[in-house]
Amino acid sequence: MTNIAKGLEGVLFTETKLTFINGTEGILTHLGIPIQEWAENSTFEELSLALLEGHLPSAAELAHFDAQLRANRAVPQQLLDVIAAYPADVNPMQALRSAVSHLALFDPQAEETGEAARREISVRLIARMATLIAAINRSQLGLPPVAPRPDLTHAGNFLYMLKGEEPTPEQAKLFDIALVLHVDHGMNASTFTAIATASTLSDQYSTAVSAIGALKGPLHGGANEAVMDMLDEIGTPDRAAAFITAKLDAKEKIMGVGHRVYKYFDPRSQVLRDYAAHVAEKEGKSLYYQILEVIEATVIERLSSRGIYPNVDFYSGTVYSDLGIAKEYFTPIFALARISGWCASVNEYERDNRLLRPDAVYSGAVDAHYVQLQNRK
């Protein structure tokens, strides 16, 4: 019997120097540097550049990249008009997938696929993803888009374009950390999809559109939205312990808990948890945060002995909600961060490209013959 690697688990198809994960020990590194150090010292802009270039940038390289991002934030008015014409009640990921596809139509370089062109387009994709998501959100609320501000950071400008008012430095920093934590995560489904598309030598926008399509599925993005549904259902902190206990006794899964790779604390979840706790201490604990604290304690008590811990989605939903972001936008925000990882992974693979073309074991009919339509039952 031929072995089939269902879900491609354990199949190695390429080498990467970008991201390393050890799920048993809860380790995640980019360029060998622990995610905790990136979150503590770096920014979304710097990690994006580091992954695109494969090394920690110099101050001059970072300043240049940052300036490029800031200069490339605006999208054509025609595209904003197209977004405004989308039906208001569509899934924001559907709108984002369409908007990125439309974005390609306005980029004269879109069809170029060499290394230099992919690198240049990556900058525009990273910069403009934020503008598109903010414009979609506002359009769905019946509001006009807010033009990007070049004096703000990527995270700060996104929150500004979303709300129309400048975030506090703490809010911008918290959101930046959340972005840093989501930039890349090894050979996940959307990154693999992006690479599969690029391996045909298709263009950079098509890789992003393919990846957004993969991220949209509930088995990939979207778990943090489910966490917020659960928090809404629980309602108040005093109900949380009994709610979770009843679910676990009924052998039901708790959203935002457990991970296919991590059988220990997801290091990203701890960073986000610690920073959220820091903000809560400074600005007061939100209702969501209070419920989360109780769930966390109950889950750790009941499940940690089995290697099941709260994952990054457990905390990110609360962080985003406390920043005033609607839960339907959590997956687009995942894309906002992951676009850098997609671009970096595609660009790395393309340097030594080989068309992806796996195989399947044939288990269908043999020796069959065509039957004329009128003779079929």
Ligand code: COA
């Ligand atoms: N709550 C309660 N029990 C859980 C659990 C959770 N969130 N996640 C796993 N378990 C238990 C299962 O019930 C199962 O128990 P059993 O052996 O008694 O049947 C055991 O752990 C293994 O579960 P399984 O689903 O096979 O583990 P996995 O490693 O394939 O699953 C997930 C990983 C992410 C699919 C799973 O943990 C899950 O569904 N989590 C909730 C959704 C979520 O937060 N997803 C985002 C992931 S980033």
